[in-house]
Amino acid sequence: MKVFVPCDMAALSVGADAVARAITEQVAARRLDVTVVRNGSRGMFWLEPLVEVETAKGRVAYGPVTAEAVPGLFEAGFLEGKTHALDHTLHLGPTEEIPYLKKQERLTFARCGIVDPLSLSDYVSRDGYKGLQRALTMTPEALVEEVTNSGLRGRGGAGFPTGIKWKTVLKTVADQKYIVCNADEGDSGTYADRMIMEGDPFVLIEGMTIAGFAVGATSGFIYLRSEYPHAFKTMKRAIAIAYEKGYLGENVAGSGKKFDLDVRLGAGAYICGEETSLLESLEGKRGQIRPKPPLPAIEGLFGKPTVVNNVISLATVPIILDKGAEYYKNFGMGKSRGTLTIQLAGNIKYGGLVEKAFGITLREAIYDFGGGTFSGRPFRAVQVGGPLGAYFPESLLDTPLDYEAFAAKKGLVGHGGIVVFDDTVDLARQARFAMEFCAIESCGKCTPCRIGSTRGVEVIDRIIANQDRTKNLQVLDDLCELMLDGSLCALGGLTPYPVLSAVQHFPEDFDKPAAMPPSPMTQPGQETPSWR
Amino acid sequence: MHTWDTDRASAIIQELQQLPGAVLPILHALQEEFGYVDEAAVPLIAEAVNISKAEVHGVISFYHDFRHHPPGRHTLKMCRAEACQSMGCDRVIDHVEKRLGAKLGETTADGSFSLDAVYCLGNCALSPAVMLDGKPYGRVSAQVADFLIDDVRRRA
Numbered sequence: 001m002k003v004f005v006p007c008d009m010a011a012l013s014v015g016a017d018a019v020a021r022a023i024t025e026q027v028a029a030r031r032l033d034v035t036v037v038r039n040g041s042r043g044m045f046w047l048e049p050l051v052e053v054e055t056a057k058g059r060v061a062y063g064p065v066t067a068e069a070v071p072g073l074f075e076a077g078f079l080e081g082k083t084h085a086l087d088h089t090l091h092l093g094p095t096e097e098i099p100y101l102k103k104q105e106r107l108t109f110a111r112c113g114i115v116d117p118l119s120l121s122d123y124v125s126r127d128g129y130k131g132l133q134r135a136l137t138m139t140p141e142a143l144v145e146e147v148t149n150s151g152l153r154g155r156g157g158a159g160f161p162t163g164i165k166w167k168t169v170l171k172t173v174a175d176q177k178y179i180v181c182n183a184d185e186g187d188s189g190t191y192a193d194r195m196i197m198e199g200d201p202f203v204l205i206e207g208m209t210i211a212g213f214a215v216g217a218t219s220g221f222i223y224l225r226s227e228y229p230h231a232f233k234t235m236k237r238a239i240a241i242a243y244e245k246g247y248l249g250e251n252v253a254g255s256g257k258k259f260d261l262d263v264r265l266g267a268g269a270y271i272c273g274e275e276t277s278l279l280e281s282l283e284g285k286r287g288q289i290r291p292k293p294p295l296p297a298i299e300g301l302f303g304k305p306t307v308v309n310n311v312i313s314l315a316t317v318p319i320i321l322d323k324g325a326e327y328y329k330n331f332g333m334g335k336s337r338g339t340l341t342i343q344l345a346g347n348i349k350y351g352g353l354v355e356k357a358f359g360i361t362l363r364e365a366i367y368d369f370g371g372g373t374f375s376g377r378p379f380r381a382v383q384v385g386g387p388l389g390a391y392f393p394e395s396l397l398d399t400p401l402d403y404e405a406f407a408a409k410k411g412l413v414g415h416g417g418i419v420v421f422d423d424t425v426d427l428a429r430q431a432r433f434a435m436e437f438c439a440i441e442s443c444g445k446c447t448p449c450r451i452g453s454t455r456g457v458e459v460i461d462r463i464i465a466n467q468d469r470t471k472n473l474q475v476l477d478d479l480c481e482l483m484l485d486g487s488l489c490a491l492g493g494l495t496p497y498p499v500l501s502a503v504q505h506f507p508e509d510f511d512k513p514a515a516m517p518p519s520p521m522t523q524p525g526q527e528t529p530s531w532r
Numbered sequence: 533m534h535t536w537d538t539d540r541a542s543a544i545i546q547e548l549q550q551l552p553g554a555v556l557p558i559l560h561a562l563q564e565e566f567g568y569v570d571e572a573a574v575p576l577i578a579e580a581v582n583i584s585k586a587e588v589h590g591v592i593s594f595y596h597d598f599r600h601h602p603p604g605r606h607t608l609k610m611c612r613a614e615a616c617q618s619m620g621c622d623r624v625i626d627h628v629e630k631r632l633g634a635k636l637g638e639t640t641a642d643g644s645f646s647l648d649a650v651y652c653l654g655n656c657a658l659s660p661a662v663m664l665d666g667k668p669y670g671r672v673s674a675q676v677a678d679f680l681i682d683d684v685r686r687r688a
Contacts, residue, residue: 010655013670045657188613191654226597227653229666265560267595270651284555286594302552344657346618351657383614421618
């Protein structure tokens with residue numbers, strides 16, 4: 001018999017280790033034949049630690065469980081999945097029937113929270129390495145074609161078609177090529193990369209291996225942020241296991257093909273989520289951005305053609321290969337195909353991971369899944385897409401989660417993080433923070449970002465202090481226009497999004513006279529600058 | 533954590549210097565061993581990977597992670613990014629700073645705590661989030677922060 005207690009970092013942060021210890025103690029004291037499995041998280045964080053019991057009728061969930069509640073659960077017969085368990089407020093019924101999970105379309109996260117992350121047999125028994133098996137029967141051209149046809153776009157945020165990027169690398173002749181996974185998930189409100197690396201690391205290894213075969217790269221690196229020590233440990237161990245079992249190395253799965261993989265730690269620099277900074281950092285340098293061209297697909301890591309893809313993009317490749325491009329493409333809307341891993345965060349009642357086909361509205365995500373604010377106070381604003389994403393008011397909540405629909409509202413989907421704020425938020429302070437964050441994290445390469453962000457903080461301080469407010473709002477507008485147009489990458493180039501959207505949608509927080517001209521955001525038809 | 537030791541540092545550097553892009557792995561390994569990257573490591577790394585001392589210094593100073601001085605006995609990383617802001621992290625941070633008499637980025641006078649600002653720990657559905665000596669905690673109110681600090685002090 002198996003009992004599951006997540007080892008996901010978020011579950012640990014609310015006491016999962018203590019719960020696992022308490023269960024192990026009860027099992028020993030009662031001389032039961034029970035194995036405690038440390039799985040990843042199902043992504044329903046308000047229920048963590050979420051304990052599951054394997055029963056004849058499938059897995060039954062209890063949560064949020066505390067160590068103190070564990071003896072009572074045993075007394076009440078929770079191992080048999082009994083509902084009378086203390087008339088248990090913790091009893092949630094069959095896990096798969098919990099509406100939050102049931103309403104999702106889990107493709108990339110099909111195994112996360114179900115399997116033991118470091119059990120290769122768990123992985124293989126649940127369709128793991130089926131994608132690679134099929135990939136091994138295909139030519140590199142056909143592989144790239146399949147990914148292109150799936151409509152998969154970069155899940156880091158820029159939304160660039162993954163297949164097109166791969167094609168460039170495939171066509172570039174070189175003695176060495178690289179696959180680099182961008183696991184520098186720095187956006188506040190996002191944790192999908194962390195969850196999959198902690199909960200189903202082999203899917204990322206498989207995706208990178210397939211990418212390697214598709215473009216002719218024999219070496220890969222995962223660049224992982226240092227703020228994720230648990231994911232680092234899990235990835236390191238999973239890579240060691242994959243080597244041991246012949247899924248990495250000189251002869252991958254007996255194919256005679258080579259793929260090496262290593263995971264490297266970042267060092268607390270947000271800018272290293274920008275792909276060229278990331279490459280500099282991997283090379284052991286300051287994480288300063290490189291001007292493009294040359295594209296990393298032509299001159300990337302150590303000057304060689306390099307695929308740089310986000311964790312979720314790469315972790316989605318195995319299911320595309322397994323089920324086919326058509327299957328994947330049938331999810332989604334418009335030019336946003338497949339699923340988006342939405343991360344509900346901040347002041348939200350039911351925060352968690354929601355994998356859904358593109359197209360659900362922000363309102364559905366925040367209310368139907370998220371249940372509104374955590375505080376119970378009225379909703380006031382939402383920031384989608386991390387610290388460079390726009391702040392949206394109530395009136396924009398019917399915007400569907402779709403790259404183009406968001407761009408049309410001068411926002412960005414980004415990596416899918418949704419941070420909710422209640423009515424206590426002060427948008428002038430949030431705008432100030434956006435500039436402050438840019439100043440702290442700027443790599444210093446270009447002037448609009450390096451100097452503009454610091455000037456931005458000063459100008460907003462003057463606006464807040466009511467010094468020449470009208471004049472300073474105009475200065476802020478000009479400064480934002482300059483940063484948008486003149487920055488080398490998206491840090492400086494997108495910081496104006498949260499700032500200008502705050503001014504535009506929440507003018508009362510800047511005590512702005514109604515006669516101000518509208519803010520110059522990106523021009524109509526102009527694409528979201530490509531980053532992450 | 534060990535006090536700075538040039539021989540030990542040289543051994544660590546030698547072990548890693550052949551890696552492609554070895555500088556960050558070396559710096560992480562040194563910090564893991566000594567709690568910070570001593571100034572004396574700069575020429576050693578420069579020599580080992582064949583770059584200038586200025587370049588090594590440039591790398592160390594670029595990244596927020598690398599410390600230039602030994603840290604306190606405990607490290608409390610407090611997230612101050614947007615998701616945690618929406619749940620009132622500023623009040624918690626303010627409380628902890630006052631309680632410990634140190635600001636984010638500083639170490640307490642008695643050397644017991646180093647306080648660090650971080651921008652996202654990836655625990656954004658359970659904000660405010662902190663990490664104490666590598667262990668994550670979610671839903672951290674001022675009271676929870678007090679409990680964590682008291683607990684660490686009790687065990688000291």
